[in-house]
Amino acid sequence: MSSTFNILIVGALFCILMLLVLTSLLRSRLPGIREWCVANALGCVALVLYAFGLELPSFIAYEVTNSVYAAAAAGMLAGFRLYHGRNPLWSQLGAGVALVAASIGLFHYAYDSYAMRTIVVAVFQGAICLAIAMTIVRARRDWSSHYPSLFTVGMAAIITLGHGIRSVVYLSHTGEVTSLLQPSPWNLFFVSAGTFVLPVLTFGAVMLVHDAMLAKAELVANRDFLTNAWTRRAFFEHADRELLRARRSGRHMSVLLLDVDHFKKINDTYGHAIGDAVLVDLVRRAATVVRSIDYFARVGGEEFAVLLPETSREAAAVVAERMRTVVAQSGGDKGWSKVPVPHYTVSIGVSSARGFESLQDLLRRADAALYAAKAMGRNRAISEADVEA
Secondary structure: OHHHHHHHHHHHHHHHHHHHHHHHHHHHHOOOOHHHHHHHHHHHHHHHHOOHHHHHOHHHHHHHHHHHHHHHHHHHHHHHHOOOOOOOOOOHHHHHHHHHHHOOOOOHHOOOOOOHHHHHHHHHHHHHHHHHHHHHHHHHOOOEEEEEEHHHHHHHHHHHHHHHHHHHHHHOOOOOOOOOOOOOOHHHHHHHHHOOHHHHHHHHHEEEHHHHHHHHHHHHHHHHHHHHEEEEHHHHHHHHHHHHHHHHHHOOOOEEEEEEEHHHHHHHHHOHHHHHHHHHHHHHHOOOOOOOOEEEOOOOOOOOEEEEOOHHHHHHHHHHHHHHHHHHHEOOOOOOOOOOOOOOOEEEEEEEEEOOOOHHHHHHHHHHHHHHHHHOOOOOOEEEHHHHO
């Protein structure tokens, strides 16, 4: 067996391996995985057909094999486009595969040229890889992390460049190579590089899926399932980091603790479904007050905390009063949840970080201010300064 035959068979085995890996990721239900699976299955078939090309009828060895490999590349692009929420462009990709098949037939029957058939394949594969890179780059605002995307873009760009070089080489040496299995130096190099295009792109796809699954798991762990506010655990982790940063920079940091007034009565009177709607309504109203750098979390049943970086106690008191006012406007058809909610209010306690105190001390003073707000009749925003006075 020739060296090129062995390379093609190894490439087919890698496609099978990547297909098995992708199959294990289907349960994530992320878009694009199914298309990548089909692409690797087609790629495996095409590489095996390439390897046994000398023993096959010429129509299968040329038109069928190259069309299958072109379809595999098209499937990869469709998968990346679907993964990034874009139209897969099935009709355009189908037309591209048909054009490849027609061009291969032209340079097989009308003008028999292995070099021209190779150039047709290289141009199509290069265009596909360039489109993959552009698809990922255009979605850069949605990248959850940079490494998987940059890796895939980099590999796609290198592959595109490689296909461009391959086209130039075969265009200038049209008579030197007459078969894919011919063990010439240039042919061995390009076959070796081209055989692993699908596995490399699939590896990048797997990295993207893995990254998306991690981001989704972190979101589920850190977001309250009902209100979509941050969870208690996420709040404490973030608050500890922010408190440390505030100490180092010497900047202010404040905390609000708020509690829905008479929440048990709301549940008993209207039912738990309305009680849940009140919590959702509260979070949506609060979102109109807090900044993007603030951290709004649900830390108990009807208890919430707001971390305000770079905010003095006086400024935090203003935020608390604005939040109290917005919430006090609730009731009837003005509810921001999916169902109308009754009128409700909140009590808020405000505290600001001091020196090298712990997060527990900061929250303890905010809780004392919250308790004072409730003792003074509820529907109030009270600062720690008011309690200490």
